[in-house]
Amino acid sequence: MPRMTMVQAINLALHQAMERDPSVVALGQDIGVNEGVFRVTAGLHAKFGPERVIDTPLAEAAILGTAIGMAIAGLRPVAEMQFSGFSYLMLGQYEGHATRYRSRTHGQVTVPLVVRMPYGGGVRALEHHSESREVLYAHLPGSKVVIPSGPRNARALLAAAIEDPDPVVFMEPKQSYRAFREEVPAEHETMPIGRAQVVQQGTDITVISWGAMMRPTLRAVAEVAEARGASIEVIDLLTIAPLDGDTIVASVEKTGRAVVVQEAPRSFGPAAEVIARINDRALMHLEAPVRRVAMPDVMTPYFGRERLYFPGPHTVQRAIEETLDF
Amino acid sequence: MPRTRLEAFEIDHLQVLDEEGRIDEALDPGLPDERLVELYRAMVLAREADQRMLRLQRQGRLGTFSPSTGQEAASCGPTLAMTGQDWFVPAFRELGGMLMRGVPFHRVLLFWGGWEEGNVFPGLERTLPIAVIVASQIPHAAGIGYAQKLRGEKAATVCWFGDGATSEGDFHEGVNFAAVWRSPVVFICQNNQWAISTPLDRQTASATIAQKAIAYGIPGIVVDGNDPLGMYAATHEALERARRGDGPTLIEARTYRLMMHTTADDPSKYRKDDEVEQWRRRDPLVRMRRLLESRDLWDDERQQRLDAEVKKAIDDEVRIYETFDRGRPDVYFEHVYGTPHPEIERQRQEFLAGLQREARDA
Numbered sequence: 001m002p003r004m005t006m007v008q009a010i011n012l013a014l015h016q017a018m019e020r021d022p023s024v025v026a027l028g029q030d031i032g033v034n035e036g037v038f039r040v041t042a043g044l045h046a047k048f049g050p051e052r053v054i055d056t057p058l059a060e061a062a063i064l065g066t067a068i069g070m071a072i073a074g075l076r077p078v079a080e081m082q083f084s085g086f087s088y089l090m091l092g093q094y095e096g097h098a099t100r101y102r103s104r105t106h107g108q109v110t111v112p113l114v115v116r117m118p119y120g121g122g123v124r125a126l127e128h129h130s131e132s133r134e135v136l137y138a139h140l141p142g143s144k145v146v147i148p149s150g151p152r153n154a155r156a157l158l159a160a161a162i163e164d165p166d167p168v169v170f171m172e173p174k175q176s177y178r179a180f181r182e183e184v185p186a187e188h189e190t191m192p193i194g195r196a197q198v199v200q201q202g203t204d205i206t207v208i209s210w211g212a213m214m215r216p217t218l219r220a221v222a223e224v225a226e227a228r229g230a231s232i233e234v235i236d237l238l239t240i241a242p243l244d245g246d247t248i249v250a251s252v253e254k255t256g257r258a259v260v261v262q263e264a265p266r267s268f269g270p271a272a273e274v275i276a277r278i279n280d281r282a283l284m285h286l287e288a289p290v291r292r293v294a295m296p297d298v299m300t301p302y303f304g305r306e307r308l309y310f311p312g313p314h315t316v317q318r319a320i321e322e323t324l325d326f
Numbered sequence: 327m328p329r330t331r332l333e334a335f336e337i338d339h340l341q342v343l344d345e346e347g348r349i350d351e352a353l354d355p356g357l358p359d360e361r362l363v364e365l366y367r368a369m370v371l372a373r374e375a376d377q378r379m380l381r382l383q384r385q386g387r388l389g390t391f392s393p394s395t396g397q398e399a400a401s402c403g404p405t406l407a408m409t410g411q412d413w414f415v416p417a418f419r420e421l422g423g424m425l426m427r428g429v430p431f432h433r434v435l436l437f438w439g440g441w442e443e444g445n446v447f448p449g450l451e452r453t454l455p456i457a458v459i460v461a462s463q464i465p466h467a468a469g470i471g472y473a474q475k476l477r478g479e480k481a482a483t484v485c486w487f488g489d490g491a492t493s494e495g496d497f498h499e500g501v502n503f504a505a506v507w508r509s510p511v512v513f514i515c516q517n518n519q520w521a522i523s524t525p526l527d528r529q530t531a532s533a534t535i536a537q538k539a540i541a542y543g544i545p546g547i548v549v550d551g552n553d554p555l556g557m558y559a560a561t562h563e564a565l566e567r568a569r570r571g572d573g574p575t576l577i578e579a580r581t582y583r584l585m586m587h588t589t590a591d592d593p594s595k596y597r598k599d600d601e602v603e604q605w606r607r608r609d610p611l612v613r614m615r616r617l618l619e620s621r622d623l624w625d626d627e628r629q630q631r632l633d634a635e636v637k638k639a640i641d642d643e644v645r646i647y648e649t650f651d652r653g654r655p656d657v658y659f660e661h662v663y664g665t666p667h668p669e670i671e672r673q674r675q676e677f678l679a680g681l682q683r684e685a686r687d688a
Contacts, residue, residue: 025476051476057506062465062499069469072454073413075476077469093496096459097466103661105445105455110664142662165664194667242667 001183006176009151009184010040010116013158014078016188018048021076024162027054028063028080028116037082038118038177064090064115068097071113071167078162084119084171085128091136098167099142114161114168119147120212120263121310122175124303131300132211132264137169138241138273144168144193145240149214151182153191153238160190168193173212180215196244198251202233205324206251208274209261210237213311217261220316230324240270245277252278256287257326259319261311266294288326291319335540337533340560341550345608347616355559357406359623365406365554366614366624367632369398372422373611374636375431378644379438383589387648391438394419396552396584399610400516402426403557404484404577407565411481413474414453415467417460419516419583420486427453431643432650439647442658460521461491464500464513471509471574482510482568484561490521492535501576505542510568512561513576516551518583523596539576551579552610555617582608655681 004012017024030037032045032055045053056063060081067077081087094115101109121130138145144166148154154172161168191197199214200221209217214236221232233251237244252258258278260271271292278290293311301309342353357365376395382388394401401416401423408414414427425431428450437444437456445455457463467485474481491497492515504511515535519526532538539546545567549560557579564575582605586593593602618624659674680686 054472054507057499057502059495059499059503061495062468062503065462065465065496065500066469066472066503069466069471070473071469072466073470073473075473092459093462093465096462097457102664103658104442106442106657107661107664108446108448109454112664144663194665242663242669244669245672246668 001185003181004151004184005178005181006148006151006154006172007038007040007178009155010158010172011042012184013155013162014041014044015047017078017159017162018044018052020188023074024076024078025052025054025070026078026080027056027067029056029058029082031055031080036080038174040116041080060086060089061093064093064098067113067115068093068111071111072101072109076112076162078114078116081115081117083129084117084133085131087115087117088136090115094137094143094167095140099140102166103142110165111167112165114158114170116170116172118174118177119171120173120175121300121306122212127302130303130306132262132295134171134240135264135269138270142166143241145171146193146238147171147173147211147240148238149173149176149211149236150180152184153197153236155184156189156191157193157238159188160193163190164193171211175212176215191238194239194242194244196235196237196239196247198233198247199236200232200234202231202255204231204255205257205259205320206233206235206248206255207259207261207320208235208237208248210240210270211263213261213263216311216313217316219313220320223313223317224320224324228321228324232320237270243270243273243277245281248274248277249281252282253285256285257323258290259316259323260290260292261316262292262294263310264295265297266292267297269294288323291323293319335537337537337546337548339548339550340556341553342555342559343553343613343617345613347613347620349555349617353559355555355562357555357558359621361406362618363623365402365558366611366618368402368406368422368426369554369611369614370632371425371636371639372398372402375425375434375640376421378640379435380585380589382435382644388435389438389440390588390590392418392588393585394421396605396609397516397518397581398422399554399557400514400551400579400581401486403554404512404514404561406558407562408484409481410452411479412452412565413467413470413483415463415470415483415485416454416456417463417487417491418456418458419488419518423486424453429453431640432646435644435647436650443650461487461494461496461500463487464491464496465503467511467513468500468504468507468509471504471511471568472507474510475508475571480569482512482565484512484514484565486514486516488521489515489517489519489526489529489535490524491515492538493529501542501544501574504574505544508571508573510571511574512564512568513574514561515576515578516581517578518581520583520587520597522587522591534578536576536578544574544576546576546578548578548580551581552608552613554610554614
C-alpha cells in the first residue's frame with residue numbers, strides 16, 4: 001500500500017469519488033486552477049474540468065447555499081470552506097436548510113452534500129485560522145460531523161461522507177495534513193459514519209479523543225502504559241455527531257475510568273457530551289470522576305502563544321494518572 | 327485624459343394589461359383563449375383560498391400565515407410560463423403559483439397549520455416548499471440552475487422573493503453566483519412595497535430593484551406586478567433566455583401587499599389606509615376579468631359557476647386538512663437522518679415512554 005499524508009489521502013478520496021459517480025462535483029474558493037490553498041484538490045480541475053470542479057466567487061454562505069440547490073437537484077456536491085474560521089457565514093444555510101430539509105419534507109427532499117473544512121491550530125496561522133468549533137455543527141439535529149485523525153481514516157471517512165444521504169461537515173485537522181504518513185489502500189475504502197473506533201484495547205481506563213488531539217493523546221497513553229504497566233483503551237471518536245455512545249459506554253463499563261481530550265474550549269464542547277453519555281448510562285460502573293483535558297475557555301491565541309494553550313501530552317498524561325489513582 | 331463614459335444603463339418598465347383591462351396589442355403575448363381563462367381561474371382560486379385561510383386563522387383553525395391577496399398576478403403569471411421541467415422555488419407569498427403548480431391546497435393548509443406534511447407534495451417534482459428564512463432560497467435556485475445546466479437540460483428555475491430579501495446577503499451572493507455561472511434562473515422579486523413595517527425607501531436607496539441586476543451583469547426589468555400578462559410575458563422571455571444558455575434575469579414585479587404581513591401583524595400601525603385603497607384599484611383579478619369579458623370569454627354566469635366550483639374545491643381541501651391522518655407520533659424520528667443511528671432510536675423509545683406518561687396527544 002502507498003504511504004500517504006492526509007492531504008494526499010483526502011485528494012485520493014476526491015479523485016475516486018468523482019470517477020465513481022458523475023454526479024459528484026466539487027466547489028469552493030481557489031479549489032480549481034489553484035488546487036486549493038492546501039493543495040487538497042490537486043489534479044481535480046485538470047482531470048474533471050471546470051464544470052465539475054468549480055472555482056466559486058468568494059462567499060461562504062452561497063457556496064453552501066448553491067451546494068444545497070445542487071444536492072436538491074440530484075448532484076452530490078463537495079463544498080470546501082477555505083478555513084473553518086470563515087464557515088460561520090454559512091451557518092444560516094446549514095441550520096436553516098441543509099440539516100432541515102429531510103425533516104421538513106419527511107424525506108421527500110434531501111440534501112446529500114459534504115462541506116470540507118480545515119480546522120484547528122498548530123500551524124502558526126493567522127487569526128481566525130486555528131479554532132476548533134466542531135460543536136457549532138454537532139449541536140444541530142440532522143447534522144453529521146466527521147473528524148478524521150489520520151490519512152487512512154480521512155480517506156475512508158470522506159469516501160463514506162460523499163456517499164452518505166445526509167449533509168456531512170467534514171473537518172480536517174490541518175496540523176495533521178502533512179505531519180505524518182500512513183499506508184492507504186489504493187482501492188476504494190470506506191468507514192462507517194456515526195461509529196467511533198477502539199484504536200487500542202485496554203482494561204484499566206478509557207481515553208477518548210479525536211482529530212489532531214489523537215497524537216498527543218496516544219503519546220501520553222504510551223508513556224503511562226510504559227511507566228505504570230497500565231492497560232489503556234483508546235477511542236477515536238471519528239464522528240462527533242451523531243455520537244457513538246454505545247462504543248463509549250461499552251468501554252467505560254469495562255474500564256470504570258475515563259479521560260476525554262479535546263482541542264476545543266472546555267465548556268459545552270464534545271467532551272461534555274461524551275461525559276454526559278457516560279453519566280446517563282454507565283455511572284454505576286465508574287470508579288472515578290471522568291476528566292476532560294481541553295483548551296481553556298479563552299479565544300484561541302495568536303500563534304505566538306498558541307502552543308501554550310492547546311492540551312499537550314504531559315497534561316493528558318497527568319489526567320490519565322490522576323484518574324487511575326483516584 | 328478626458329473622462330469618458332464606460333457604460334450606461336437603462337431600465338425598462340413593462341405593462342401589457344392596464345388597470346382597466348385594456349391590452350397593449352403590440353405587447354400581447356398572444357396566449358390562446360383557454361390559457362387566458364386558466365390564468366384568471368388560477369388567480370380567483372388563489373384569492374379565495376387566501377381569504378378562506380384568513381377566516382380559518384381567525385377561527386383558530388389555522389396558524390399564523392402570510393396572505394398573498396393582491397399579489398396573485400406576480401406568481402400565477404410566471405407559473406403559466408413554466409413547464410414541469412422547470413424548478414419552482416418559492417418564498418412564502420406565492421400561493422397562486424403553488425396551486426397552479428399542482429400543490430394540493432390541503433398541503434398549504436397543513437404547512438400553516440403546523441404540520442411538516444405541508445411540505446410533502448406526493449408525485450409532484452421540481453417544486454420546493456415554502457422558504458421561511460428571507461432570501462435563503464435564492465442561492466438554492468442558483469445551484470439548482472447550475473445542476474440543470476451541467477446536465478444539459480433545456481429547462482430553468484424560477485425563484486421568488488420579496489423586496490426585503492434584496493437587502494440580504496443571500497440575495498447578493500445568490501444572484502451573483504447565478505450570473506457568474508450563467509445559471510438558467512429567473513429571479514422574481516415581488517416588490518410589494520413593505521417588509522412588515524419597513525417601506526421600500528427604508529429598504530434600499532435604489533430607484534428600482536431591477537437595476538440591481540446591472541451590477542451583476544444580467545438583464546433586469548420592472549414589470550407591473552399586478553398585470554398577469556406582463557408577468558407572463560416577462561417570465562416567458564426570461565425563461566427563453568435562460569434555456570438557451572444566456573443566464574439569469576431579475577424581474578422586479580411591482581405589486582402591493584393589500585393585507586397584513588402575517589396574521590400576527592397589524593399594518594394600521596405603520597401605513598395609511600388611502601395607500602391601500604389606491605392599490606386596491608389596481609387589482610389583478612379585475613383587469614383580467616375585464617380582458618376576458620372584452621373577448622367574450624367571460625360573463626356573470628361563468629363567474630358564478632367558477633365561484634361555486636372554487637368554493638367546493640376549497641371546502642373539500644379544508645376537509646382533507648382537518649381530517650388528515652396524523653400518523654404515529656414518533657414519525658418525526660424517521661427523518662432526522664437517512665441512515666439509522668442507535669442514539670436516535672434510543673431517544674425515540676424514551677420519547678414514546680414519555681408520551682405515555684404524559685398521556686399527551688398532538
